[in-house]
Amino acid sequence: MGGKSDNGGTSGKTVVVLGGGLSGLSAARCLLELGYGVSLVEKRPFLGGRAYSFHSREVEMEVDNGQHVFMGCCTYYVDFIKALGAYGDASLQESLSTEVVRDGKSCKLASSPRLGRLHLIPSFILYPHIGFLDKLSVAYGLLRVRLTNRRKRAAQLDGESFYDWLRGHHQSERAIENFWNLIVLPTLNDDIRNVNADMALMVVQEGFLKGPDDSTIGFARVGLSSIAGVPGQRFIEDRGGAMLLGKAVRAIRLDGDSVESVELTDGSILRADAYISALPFDVLLESLPPEQAKEPFFAAAAGLSSAPIVGVHLWYDRPVMEQEFVAFLGSPIQWVFNRSRIQGDNGSPGQYVCISLSGAWDFIDRPKDDLRDLFTQEMRRLFPAARDAVVEKSLVIKQPEATFRCMPGVAAHRPSQATPIPNLFVAGDWTDTDWPSTMEGAVRSGVYAAEALASRV
Ligand SMILES: Cc1cc2nc3c(=O)[nH]c(=O)nc-3n(C[C@H](O)[C@H](O)[C@H](O)COP(=O)(O)OP(=O)(O)OC[C@H]3O[C@@H](n4cnc5c(N)ncnc54)[C@H](O)[C@@H]3O)c2cc1C
Incomplete structure (x- = not known):
């Protein structure tokens, strides 16, 4: 495909989206709804990025690349799978209920929805894996989480580990291991000593202290590809979008200040009015001209791990x-x-x-x-x-x-979706979404990138 693609949508403007993970799919969905003509390039022969299912020859069935869970507070993700017509293949609890077992002792951590924001209190009172004094200190800790204005103290919280924050707020090792880590490890995919306080506070505030509907747990009842990749492709193609699967981006080429084209590894060239990179951060850095990749806006992403x-x-x-x-x-x-x-x-x-x-x-x-x-x-x-x-x-x-990883200092490595290059935007869970590395973060980044694009192009 050479020259400018002619599927200009109702706006007459074209956009090439690079990368077909959830962030790229989310960006493509929004752009199509805004009337842009969209082409999406994905290296692999299927969509979904890090959330996909595949046929395993070893066990002769379809398996997910990893169990994916979302919560009621993941409103952009829920809206996204609803738009793709796939929500019926997911299930979300009516109210939070999960069993937590330690040393043979089991308990239910469950919401009491009628109590509104205090919905977890009865369950917390009965929680057997921390003692009475630890419960008092955890209750104090939760209150401090609730009262912390993250926006006002973003830089300080981003620079501090959540472990240090908890220790500074009178949380014992036992309370950290048997209560706080139960929330942090699966949501931030890291040891509580390594995550920054800002992202951990965000997870606890959004997921557990807002209201009963936000704390519910959900997952796909079908293979992961059937909930996003396959319906995502259908959504784009049904609206006239072009799908270039099995095609990898080699280089993003600039002419002066703007992106002039994208070169694929098969030598073909794509041109459009604007571009959204939904590539992994290291791939984006390799694709940009070296002098652009060295610009602080982009180079900062090299600090992610x-x-x-x-x-x-x-x-x-x-x-x-x-x-x-x-x-x-x-x-x-x-x-x-x-x-x-x-x-x-x-x-x-x-x-x-x-x-x-x-x-x-x-x-x-x-x-x-x-x-x-x-x-x-x-x-x-x-x-x-x-x-x-x-x-x-x-x-x-x-x-x-x-x-x-949401380590202390990570915020400086997460760029906004609008870049200094006027017709280039970035999406990806790793961009600045105020969410950790999640499906919700990925979908949000795509929406934010499409909105930033629509305000410029
Ligand atoms: C095992 C596992 C479990 C997880 N569990 C959860 C969970 O429970 N809950 C949750 O919310 N999140 C979970 N996540 C995280 C979630 O999957 C990611 O945050 C999300 O899928 C990231 O989407 P993305 O679009 O930002 O990035 P990616 O999915 O990485 O998308 C990038 C896309 O770019 C493509 N690409 C790469 N190079 C090129 C190139 N040169 N040219 C063209 N395309 C290219 C890739 O193939 C990929 O499709 C989990 C992830 C894994 C791996």
Whole structure:
């Protein structure tokens, strides 16, 4: 494809979106709704980026690259899958309810929706994994979280670790391990010592202290590609957008101050009125002309780094758990999801479970067989029904660069969606969205990039 594409939409203006993860899909959706003509370029032959499912030859079925969870507060993500017509394939709890187990002692962390903002208090009073004095200090800590104006103190909070913030607010090691980390590890995919206070406060404020509807937990009941990648492609093509799958961006070329074209690795050239890069940060930096990549606005992204997630998928010959998902404290198993129940009973007598390991540095380099053995053993210890059950199939999926890290100082490395180049915009969960590395952050970045573009082009 050479020259300027002619699918100018109702505005007569064209945009090329680079990258078909959730941020690129979200940007493309908004641009099409705003009347732009859109072409989307994606390196892989399918869309969805870091949230996709694939057919595994090893286990002969479709599996997700990793268990993905969203919450009621993820309003842009929910709106996005609704627009794609895929919301019916997701489920969101009516009110938060999750079991948390430690040393054989189990409790339900559940909302009391009638209490409004105080919906978690009854459950918190009964929470058995911290003692009475720790409860008093956690209640004080939660109050301080609630009263903190993040915007006013953004720089200070961004520069401080959440662990230090908690210690400075009288939280004991036990309260940090058995309460705060239960929230932080899965949402920020990192050790509580390594995340900045600003992003952690944001998660606690938005996800747990706003209202019962914001705290609910949701997930796809179908493969991840069926909830975003496939309906996303349909949405774009049905509205006249052009889809260039299996085509990689090699270079973003500038003429003077503006982007003149994008060169793909097959040598083809794309031209448009404007461009949204929804590429990973390192790929964007490699694609820009070196002198632009060195500009502080873009170069700052080189300071971002990634955190791993490991998924251990086990297929048992019989049911081993009843719940849809359970969280564990004091066990290498952090969260285990009952995929058979989530996806609906397929008539099989067995059960498929997925163990999701966040901040998985201890596991990412270990041989897959070791991980399968370790977690099969641990499942036996934690679930009596797993003791006699046979693991018929297993699969370990390692995602070394699952999310970008929200370490102290990260804000300086996250650019706004409008760049100093007038016709180039950036999207991606790693851009400045005020959200951590999540589907919600990715979708928001796409919306913000499209809005910034519409105000300029
Ligand atoms: C295992 C795992 C579990 C997760 N769990 C959760 C969860 O529970 N909840 C949650 O909210 N989030 C979760 N996340 C994070 C979430 O998936 C990401 O935040 C989100 O998908 C990022 O979307 P993105 O569009 O910003 O980036 P990406 O998905 O990385 O999109 C970038 C796209 O650019 C493409 N690309 C790269 N190079 C080129 C090139 N040269 N030319 C063209 N295209 C290119 C890539 O193929 C990709 O499609 C998880 C991620 C992983 C990996």
